[in-house]
Every structure is written in C-alpha cells, then in structure tokens.
Amino acid sequence: MCILFFYVNDDADDNGYRLILASNRDESWTRPTKPASFWGTSPECIGGQDEEPGREGGTWLGISKEGKVAAVLNILDIVNPDKKGRGFLVRNFLTSKLSSSCYLKDIMKHREQYNLFHLVLIDLRPKMSIIDYYSNGDGHHNKSHHLPKGFHSFSNAEYGxxxxxxxxxxxxxxxxxxxxxxxxxxEILITSLIQLLTDSTQHKDDPFMKSQCHKLGRPTEGEIMEQRSAIFVWSPSIQFGTRTNTIILVDKNGHCEYMEKTLRTPVNVKNPEWSTFSTSFQLQLDCGVSLDHSK
Structure with missing residues (x-):
C-alpha cells in the first residue's frame, strides 16, 4: 500500500513552488531497503532503493538533477513473483535520456512483463511541465494519459x-x-505534509477497497482491512506498514529540497524509531526536451 499527492504549478511566483510532492511507501518491514541517497551508479538521481534479491536498485520514487520525477504505485492485485520488478520502471526513466512519452511507448510494448501498476512521470525541464501517467491495469493498455497541471493523487486502488x-x-x-x-x-508546509502522511484516520466502509479485496479473495472486514484504510498504515501483526514519508519541493528557479523519514528496522513496535534525511540541490532545467509527444 502506498499513496502519492502532488501539485504542479508552472506559474509559481518567487515565493511559490513549481512542484510540491508528498508520498508514503507502505511495505513489509522485513523487505531490505536502502534509505534515500544519491545513487552510486547514477549520481544525478536521488531516492530510496529496493535491496530485495532480484529487485536490487529499483525504487518507488525518485528525482534526477535534470528535473525528471517518477513514482510507481502497485495496484492491489494477485502478484506473480516471476514478473519484473516494478521499481525498475522508475529507475530506468530517471537514468534514461528519453522524454516521458517516448519512455511510456516502450513500456506499453512490455506491459505484460509487470504486475499491475500506476506510473507517474513528471518532467520539469521544459518551461511548461509535462505530466504523463500510464497504467497497465486501466483497460486501455496502449494509451497513456497527459495530465493537466494542478493537484493529483494516486494510491493502490484500481484505475478510476x-x-x-x-x-x-x-x-x-x-x-x-x-x-x-x-x-x-x-517549515509549516513540511510539518503539515508530514501530519497528512502520518494520518491514521481509518475509512472502514470504503466500497471500492472492499470490492477490490473481495475480487482477490481477501477479507473485507477486520483489523488488517481497517488498518490499511488509513493513509498511515500500521499493521504490526503482519509486520507491514508505512515505512517511508517523502516530501519534494521545487521552486520556480529549480531549487529542490528533498526530505525523507524512514522507519528503522527491525521495528520496535512499542517504541518505533525514525531516521530523517534531507538535502537540497539545484536542478539543471536548461538541458531541453522534445515537447512533441508523437516522438
């Protein structure tokens, strides 16, 4: 279970932000993960990294110094362990020189190699940001979506x-x-976003969540269901929950601030501890990108 909120505003003034992003990664507490850092093999990129055998180097969220942002959210479904790791969808975009539209055209050709996902790509390089979205679970497998600027959100729900x-x-x-x-x-903005990401309010009577679980043969009632109905997921009985809060802020001049809170493992259920990482850097937004989505 994961959740993503973001706002893109190309008309931000000197006191505003062009991108405001807040994300939770919900995962098994036993899954090996490297906290956010610049990647050794691709030092222009930053994000946490999966260390699960066979999935090493994949990530759920990241940003490059060139102004490319990517996030993947798994759609709650039956998982085939033999399929490719979805975290590589993010990593490969950030490290490539492709525009989002070109990249997604290639992903569409190989969509069946992955379990179901939502993939969000944001390109801040042009003056007018590009936001592209693709899901291999929306019924339109050969079509991506060009999203408007403004507010957007995604979770592990089925498309729509x-x-x-x-x-x-x-x-x-x-x-x-x-x-x-x-x-x-x-500071108030960051504090408020962290409060949002740690909101444990439960939405127990969610018809779409129950329907999705029912189709998978999973319980539609009970403690685990209730815990997963909150933005901040905490399910100690199965060693699962929100492990990472991430906030990314980019101003009109391309100055980026990246902040992350990570749950320390092994988890002390009675007294959980969190580590905090933050850094800032300048995006190189003059590198150019084709705005022709037909290419």
Missing part, C-alpha cells in the same frame, strides 16, 4: 476507483498547499 483515504487525503493536501504553499512558510 479512488479509495476514500486518497479522496480525503487529496482534499487535505489541497488545503495545505493553498494555505502554506509558500517558501516563507516552508
């Missing part, structure tokens, strides 16, 4: 069937950005 925690979280995210989305209020 947003879970209640995503809907409620998006409304809170919009309110936070409208009230505090200014550089002069950065």
């Amino acid at each position: 069937k947003c879970w209640q925690k995503e809907v409620a979280g998006k409304q809170k995210f919009i309110q936070i950005v409208k009230e505090h989305g200014k550089k002069t209020e950065k």
Whole structure:
C-alpha cells in the first residue's frame, strides 16, 4: 500500500513552488531497503532503493538533477513473483535520456512483463511541465494519459476507483498547499505534509477497497482491512506498514529540497524509531526536451 499527492504549478511566483510532492511507501518491514541517497551508479538521481534479491536498485520514487520525477504505485492485485520488478520502471526513466512519452511507448510494448501498476512521470525541464501517467491495469493498455497541471493523487486502488483515504487525503493536501504553499512558510508546509502522511484516520466502509479485496479473495472486514484504510498504515501483526514519508519541493528557479523519514528496522513496535534525511540541490532545467509527444 502506498499513496502519492502532488501539485504542479508552472506559474509559481518567487515565493511559490513549481512542484510540491508528498508520498508514503507502505511495505513489509522485513523487505531490505536502502534509505534515500544519491545513487552510486547514477549520481544525478536521488531516492530510496529496493535491496530485495532480484529487485536490487529499483525504487518507488525518485528525482534526477535534470528535473525528471517518477513514482510507481502497485495496484492491489494477485502478484506473480516471476514478473519484473516494478521499481525498475522508475529507475530506468530517471537514468534514461528519453522524454516521458517516448519512455511510456516502450513500456506499453512490455506491459505484460509487470504486475499491475500506476506510473507517474513528471518532467520539469521544459518551461511548461509535462505530466504523463500510464497504467497497465486501466483497460486501455496502449494509451497513456497527459495530465493537466494542478493537484493529483494516486494510491493502490484500481484505475478510476479512488479509495476514500486518497479522496480525503487529496482534499487535505489541497488545503495545505493553498494555505502554506509558500517558501516563507516552508517549515509549516513540511510539518503539515508530514501530519497528512502520518494520518491514521481509518475509512472502514470504503466500497471500492472492499470490492477490490473481495475480487482477490481477501477479507473485507477486520483489523488488517481497517488498518490499511488509513493513509498511515500500521499493521504490526503482519509486520507491514508505512515505512517511508517523502516530501519534494521545487521552486520556480529549480531549487529542490528533498526530505525523507524512514522507519528503522527491525521495528520496535512499542517504541518505533525514525531516521530523517534531507538535502537540497539545484536542478539543471536548461538541458531541453522534445515537447512533441508523437516522438
């Protein structure tokens, strides 16, 4: 279970942000993971990295110094362990020289090699940002979606069937950005976004979540279901939950601030500990990119 909220505004003023992004990664506590850092083999990219055997180097979220942002969210479904790791969808985009449209055309050709996913690609290199989205589970496997600027959210729900925690979280995210989305209020903005990402309010009667679980033969009632209906997931009985909170802020001049909180493992259930990482760097937004989505 994961959740993503982001806002893109190409008309940001000197006190505003061009990109505000907040994300949770929900994962098994036993899955080996490297916290956020610049990647040794691709030092222009930053993000956490999977260390699961056979999935090493993949990631759920990252950004490159060239201004490319990518996130993948798994759609709750039956998992075939023999398929490719979805984390490579993010890594390969960030390390490639391809535009998002070219990259997605290639992914569409190989969509059946992956379990179901939502893939969000944001390109800040051109003056007018490009936001592209593709899912191999939306029924339109040969079509990606060019999203408008503004507010967006994604979770592990099926395409077009947003879970209640995503809907409620998006409304809170919009309110936070409208009230505090200014550089002069950065600390309040970050604090408010962390509060959103750690919101344990449960949405127990979510019809779409229950329907999705029912189709998979999973329980539609009970403790685990209730715990997963919250933005912040905490299921100690199965050693699963929110392990990472990430915030990315980019201003109109391409100055990026990257912040991450990571749950320390092995997890002390009675007294969980979190490590914090933050860094800032300048994006190179003058490298250019083709705006022709037909190429």
